[in-house]
Amino acid sequence: MTTIIDGNAVAEEIRSGLTDAIDALDDAGVKPGLATVLMSDDPASETYVAMKQRDCEEVGIEAFDHHLDSDTPADELYSLVDDLNEDDDVHGILVQMPVPDHVDDRTVLRRIDPAKDVDGFHPENVGRLVAGDARFKPCTPHGIQKLLASVDVETEGADVVVVGRSDIVGKPMANLLIQKAAGGNATVTVCHSRTKDLAAKTRQADIVIAAVGVPELVTGDMLSEDTVVIDVGVNRVDADNEKGYELVGDVEFDSAKEKASAITPVPGGVGPMTRAMLLWNTVKAAAEAEDVDIDLP
Numbered sequence: 001m002t003t004i005i006d007g008n009a010v011a012e013e014i015r016s017g018l019t020d021a022i023d024a025l026d027d028a029g030v031k032p033g034l035a036t037v038l039m040s041d042d043p044a045s046e047t048y049v050a051m052k053q054r055d056c057e058e059v060g061i062e063a064f065d066h067h068l069d070s071d072t073p074a075d076e077l078y079s080l081v082d083d084l085n086e087d088d089d090v091h092g093i094l095v096q097m098p099v100p101d102h103v104d105d106r107t108v109l110r111r112i113d114p115a116k117d118v119d120g121f122h123p124e125n126v127g128r129l130v131a132g133d134a135r136f137k138p139c140t141p142h143g144i145q146k147l148l149a150s151v152d153v154e155t156e157g158a159d160v161v162v163v164g165r166s167d168i169v170g171k172p173m174a175n176l177l178i179q180k181a182a183g184g185n186a187t188v189t190v191c192h193s194r195t196k197d198l199a200a201k202t203r204q205a206d207i208v209i210a211a212v213g214v215p216e217l218v219t220g221d222m223l224s225e226d227t228v229v230i231d232v233g234v235n236r237v238d239a240d241n242e243k244g245y246e247l248v249g250d251v252e253f254d255s256a257k258e259k260a261s262a263i264t265p266v267p268g269g270v271g272p273m274t275r276a277m278l279l280w281n282t283v284k285a286a287a288e289a290e291d292v293d294i295d296l297p
């Protein structure tokens, strides 16, 4: 019997677990604030940012919405970030990725105050994560750790194959998984577009994490029996329905489900956890900035 890992339910647990911390901040006269910066007209990015703002409102985080046209000069984005760094009501800053080609994403990320970098993408925070002293774990890998724990999947000693080497998911995921201190202690293989025989790698895995942005790349015949499958992909593919698209993961769900002991669906798997862990990081950022003691779920 395959367990379908319910990301919406685990995300809801995280959100309600944050209530005590948000109450403790409130008692200290602090309302956590998250500034979202969207410089794109990509419909998927617009959806994610709208969902993040709605999540904030639901749990009692102030959401500050900044939407720049995609042809805005890069300097305007940098000075907006500078202003947000100086704003005491803003504890977390999130610049939705990707940004347009004329903006250098590394420059933007370096510009964010590392103490407000709730994505964990600033080089200082990347360095701290790699050194085993993470300030903010990037939201998707952190969410995946919570999902695995929710179904009692141990990573200690497990063979984990991460498909994809992005800065947002693949690299930080692999780093957290190898670390003893971060609760990983796994043996990790990172695969990418130049990997010679992907199926040979995924077949030897206890856990496969697919984060490559290619619809249904990982199929059931690439898995061994009882693999735990985490699907990070949220790909919009054309469909003959009202929206004109449907969401498909990086894993071919039906065939993978036949092999997996546990699997995340798309939608309703990793995506909601990415959003929940953003709230978690924002509450942590607020507590640290305002020197308030809190317990995080």
Ligand SMILES: Nc1nc2c(c(=O)[nH]1)N[C@@H](CN(C=O)c1ccc(C(=O)N[C@@H](CCC(=O)O)C(=O)O)cc1)CN2
Pocket (backbone or CB within 6 Å): 047, 048, 049, 051, 094, 095, 096, 097, 098, 119, 139, 140, 168, 234, 247, 266, 267, 268, 269, 270, 271, 272, 274, 275
């Ligand atoms: N600054 C950042 N940019 C981006 C990040 C990030 O962590 N920080 N991650 C990705 C994607 N992403 C975050 O913005 C994201 C992806 C998916 C979801 C989500 O809730 N998906 C739902 C379905 C949503 C839909 O209907 O389209 C699900 O899977 O159930 C949230 C956030 C890119 N950029």
